Amino acid sequence: MLYICATPIGNLDDVSSRLISVLRTVDLICAEDTRRIKKLLSRYEIKGKKTISYNDRNKERRTKFIIDVLKKDHDVALVSDAGTPGISDPGFYLVREAAKEKLDISPVPGPSAAIAALSISGLPTNMFTFYGFLKKKQGKREETVSIVKERNETSVFYESQYRIEKTMEFFAEHLPDRPCMVCRELTKKFEEIFRSTVSEIKDRIVEKKPKGEFVIIIGKK
Numbered sequence: 001m002l003y004i005c006a007t008p009i010g011n012l013d014d015v016s017s018r019l020i021s022v023l024r025t026v027d028l029i030c031a032e033d034t035r036r037i038k039k040l041l042s043r044y045e046i047k048g049k050k051t052i053s054y055n056d057r058n059k060e061r062r063t064k065f066i067i068d069v070l071k072k073d074h075d076v077a078l079v080s081d082a083g084t085p086g087i088s089d090p091g092f093y094l095v096r097e098a099a100k101e102k103l104d105i106s107p108v109p110g111p112s113a114a115i116a117a118l119s120i121s122g123l124p125t126n127m128f129t130f131y132g133f134l135k136k137k138q139g140k141r142e143e144t145v146s147i148v149k150e151r152n153e154t155s156v157f158y159e160s161q162y163r164i165e166k167t168m169e170f171f172a173e174h175l176p177d178r179p180c181m182v183c184r185e186l187t188k189k190f191e192e193i194f195r196s197t198v199s200e201i202k203d204r205i206v207e208k209k210p211k212g213e214f215v216i217i218i219g220k221k
Contacts, residue, residue, distance in 0.1 A: 002070055002098050003077045004091065006084040006110030010188035012043045014111050020044050022108050027074040030054040030066060032081045032089060054078065059090045063097050070103050077108075082213075084112045088132040088158055114156050117183045117215035120193070121154070124220065128154035134167050145174045148218065157216040164214050165206055171218065172202040179219035185212040 003022050008014040023029065023041065029051045031037040037051060054062050066076055078085050078094060085091030098105055118125050129148075134157055135141055148155045159167050168182070176199040184192040192210065194201045198218060 001075045002066075002094070002103060002105045003075065003108050004085050004095065004105065005077045005079045005108040006112065007037070007040060007079045007082060009082040009111045009113045009116065009186055010191075012040060014187060015040075015044070016108070016110055019108050019110060020046070022077055023049070025075065026077040028052065028066070028069055028076045030062065030076060030078045030094075032079075036081055037079050054090065054094065056090045059093045063094050066094060067098060067101055067103065070098065071101070082111075082113070084110065087112060087114065087130075111187075113158065113183075113186055113213070113215050116186050117181070117217055118154070118156065120183075121181045121217045121219075122195075123154045123179060123181065123217055125154060128156055130156045133158050133160075134163075134170070141170060145171070148175065149221075152220045154220060155218045157218075159214040159216055161211045161213070165209070167216070168198070168202040168205050171216070172199040175218060178221060181217045183215040183217075184210050186215065188212070 003026060005019055005022060024046050027050070029037060029049050031051055031053065032055050034051045034053055041049060052062065070076055078091055080089045080091060086095055095105060114130050118128065129151060131144060134144060176197065178198050180196065180198045180201050182194040182201050182205065190212065194204055
């Protein structure tokens with residue numbers, strides 16, 4: 001069985017008993033960053049587990065190895081750096097290839113930064129689009145914001161501390177008056193929530209220069 005395991009997005013207490021059980025019993029754990037999963041394993045005293053890295057750089061080579069392991073009737077857990085694998089990370093590639101091989105795949109549900117942010121946004125959630133990280137190339141960014149303008153629904157983005165200012169400046173240029181919420185470091189010690197219009201939140205972020213991981217939610221017009 002290939003288990004797709006959601007892990008905490010910050011607070012290590014945000015785990016399910018099923019996740020702990022799966023991590024204790026699988027034969028192999030595949031993680032974007034093995035150092036991060038080892039912190040979780042240590043927190044719950046899970047010892048002696050074989051772990052390997054699985055990321056964008058090695059996903060093709062590692063996928064072949066993991067599928068061979070699964071075909072030998074071993075259980076494998078896939079985890080991302082934080083949250084649910086396959087959401088803005090290379091996990092989708094392994095799932096797709098395992099499905100092609102007709103291998104058993106089971107989700108171990110849990111945290112997702114996008115869903116956590118949506119749940120406290122106060123913005124409509126009956127229809128929303130998750131865009132992941134805004135593309136770096138100007139043409140792709142313009143294409144994305146054009147889609148956001150056309151669709152009368154809530155839009156969700158991820159962003160890093162290194163690009164949050166430029167991204168909010170870009171959104172403020174195109175969607176200045178849209179209702180917006182930006183979450184910083186969800187579930188962590190320095191969790192912070194900004195609520196206002198896109199342009200006003202942009203000004204606050206440029207002024208404060210906050211660090212961490214961000215979820216940006218932009219409301220419909």
